[in-house]
Amino acid sequence: MRKFVSAKSFLSALVMYLLMTGTATAQEGHPLKGSWIGEWSGNSTHGDFVLLVMDWDGKNVTGVINPGTDDMVIESVTLNPSDWTVTIRAAGYELQGRIQELELPSRSIVGTWKNGNRNGKLEISRQ
Amino acid sequence: MKKAAFKKKTLSLVLAASALCGAASLQAHHPVQAKFDKSQVRTLSGVVTLLDWSNPHAHVFVNVTQNGVTENWAVELESPVELKASGWNSKTVQPGDRVEVTGLLARNGTRQIWADSIVLSGTGREVFTLNDNPPVKPLVPRPTPRWPDGKIALGATPGSGDGYWGYPDETALVEDGVNVSFDRYGQLANINDAARVAPMQDWALALYRHRQQRDLQDDPMYLNCKPPGGPRQYQSNLGIKLVEDKAGQRVFVMLGSGNHNYRIIYLDGRDQAGQVGGDDDNPLYYGRSVGHWEGDTLVVNTTGFNEDFWFSNGGLPHTSLLTLHERFSRPNLDTLHYEVTVEDPGAYTRNWSASWNLQWVGGEELPVHFCQDNRP
Numbered sequence: 248m249r250k251f252v253s254a255k256s257f258l259s260a261l262v263m264y265l266l267m268t269g270t271a272t273a274q275e276g277h278p279l280k281g282s283w284i285g286e287w288s289g290n291s292t293h294g295d296f297v298l299l300v301m302d303w304d305g306k307n308v309t310g311v312i313n314p315g316t317d318d319m320v321i322e323s324v325t326l327n328p329s330d331w332t333v334t335i336r337a338a339g340y341e342l343q344g345r346i347q348e349l350e351l352p353s354r355s356i357v358g359t360w361k362n363g364n365r366n367g368k369l370e371i372s373r374q
Numbered sequence: 375m376k377k378a379a380f381k382k383k384t385l386s387l388v389l390a391a392s393a394l395c396g397a398a399s400l401q402a403h404h405p406v407q408a409k410f411d412k413s414q415v416r417t418l419s420g421v422v423t424l425l426d427w428s429n430p431h432a433h434v435f436v437n438v439t440q441n442g443v444t445e446n447w448a449v450e451l452e453s454p455v456e457l458k459a460s461g462w463n464s465k466t467v468q469p470g471d472r473v474e475v476t477g478l479l480a481r482n483g484t485r486q487i488w489a490d491s492i493v494l495s496g497t498g499r500e501v502f503t504l505n506d507n508p509p510v511k512p513l514v515p516r517p518t519p520r521w522p523d524g525k526i527a528l529g530a531t532p533g534s535g536d537g538y539w540g541y542p543d544e545t546a547l548v549e550d551g552v553n554v555s556f557d558r559y560g561q562l563a564n565i566n567d568a569a570r571v572a573p574m575q576d577w578a579l580a581l582y583r584h585r586q587q588r589d590l591q592d593d594p595m596y597l598n599c600k601p602p603g604g605p606r607q608y609q610s611n612l613g614i615k616l617v618e619d620k621a622g623q624r625v626f627v628m629l630g631s632g633n634h635n636y637r638i639i640y641l642d643g644r645d646q647a648g649q650v651g652g653d654d655d656n657p658l659y660y661g662r663s664v665g666h667w668e669g670d671t672l673v674v675n676t677t678g679f680n681e682d683f684w685f686s687n688g689g690l691p692h693t694s695l696l697t698l699h700e701r702f703s704r705p706n707l708d709t710l711h712y713e714v715t716v717e718d719p720g721a722y723t724r725n726w727s728a729s730w731n732l733q734w735v736g737g738e739e740l741p742v743h744f745c746q747d748n749r750p
Contacts, residue, residue, distance in 0.1 A: 273600065273681075273682035273683070274681055274682070275681050275684060275691065276691060276694065277577060277681075277693060277720065277721075278577065280681070280693075303720060304695075305693070305695055305719040326577060328576045328580030329580065331580075350584065350588060350592040351592075
């Protein structure tokens with residue numbers, strides 16, 4: 248429990264920091280590359296706030312969820328460029344959504360998350 | 375002899391015709407369609423209240439009265455740099471002049487219009503038209519200038535007068551051998567040609583189509599004055615200047631448009647790494663360039679690009695995995711031949727190449743135009 252509070256506090260502080268430090272840096276390369284922050288609502292295990300860091304090596308998107316606290320390594324990412332839908336799998340989680348406002352550095356992914364029989368809304372924005 | 379004279383005359387006519395047609399080098403600092411709606415053409419009649427003669431675009435403010443209501447419209451023109459080069463000045467229209475303006479309305483619904491034409495109502499004279507013809511080339515190509523060490527001069531040499539490279543004969547990056555039509559800003563005439571432009575990965579093609587279908591309005595150079603890194607600097611509207619620092623063994627590439635920035639190509643054999651302590655892995659808009667001479671060709675390799683800009687007019691994507699292999703040659707005084715091979719396994723399925731020529735604009739200093747002044 249103590250660890251959970253600590254992680255939540257860390258992420259809350261991070262969210263506030265990122266929100267206060269202005270707009271997203273430009274990212275005109277692969278649309279998923281970068282740091283994404285937002286909420287996976289109703290996640291009682293890891294808290295509502297979530298942070299994803301993703302990179303693109305030319306063939307695969309790699310990354311981690313909640314680096315430094317939960318350190319969930321992203322196992323697979325599929326991006327369908329025909330409609331910009333995304334599926335991300337990591338540590339039993341499946342995040343599904345669609346990239347919104349693709350043209351903006353602060354583009355977002357809106358969709359759902361699920362882990363076993365738990366699920367909720369997902370909304371993250373690139374920082 | 376007769377045949378030679380005929381050929382000379384024919385060549386002269388061809389050159390004159392090409393000069394009249396123009397190479398469409400001059401263009402707005404941003405795609406017109408990014409701010410103005412090509413499908414919304416309007417004609418306004420009114421009275422000039424002010425001429426704002428400043429970069430990146432001059433504006434004529436016009437009071438338009440319709441149905442008893444007077445509204446002030448901002449009429450956007452090309453930059454004073456280009457207008458002045460075409461013979462116009464800040465006194466061309468005066469407050470009180472009655473004008474008729476035809477052009478494209480702003481996408482955001484504000485009272486702004488891009489002037490395709492402005493006609494002084496009193497005289498019927500059309501003003502602020504652009505002369506975008508390149509300088510007429512001599513009938514017989516002038517020899518390539520060389521330095522005392524025998525190397526070709528990429529720019530001006532001492533005593534030869536000033537000059538710069540402009541009027542690229544291609545304004546969009548496209549793989550050599552592919553025949554597709556673009557406008558001067560890199561927008562495809564037919565979006566279905568997108569996949570032919572370069573061998574893009576699926577995501578890159580979809581992103582390129584998205585940018586094209588949004589009429590290039592997300593161009594970071596237009597929105598945020600991001601530099602035109604990569605091959606784009608050699609297709610920019612106001613040209614580039616190559617300044618050779620022989621003692622320092624480096625070449626400066628000075629930009630006439632964009633953010634009026636510069637790029638350095640090092641010829642001193644240094645490593646392709648950060649030149650400042652702690653700067654080694656900092657990706658850059660112009661990357662890290664090292665070069666060497668192969669005969670009369672300057673061969674340049676550049677890596678270390680960031681992903682914060684568009685490296686082509688029209689928005690072809692690139693990634694930080696990009697390496698550019700460039701070759702610069704000057705077959706005669708008036709021609710710079712530029713070749714580039716794009717190696718980017720992050721965005722493309724294979725390496726691909728493009729090439730084009732730029733024309734020497736002698737006797738002139740590089741135009742000064744700052745996209746920092748952008749008012750999108």
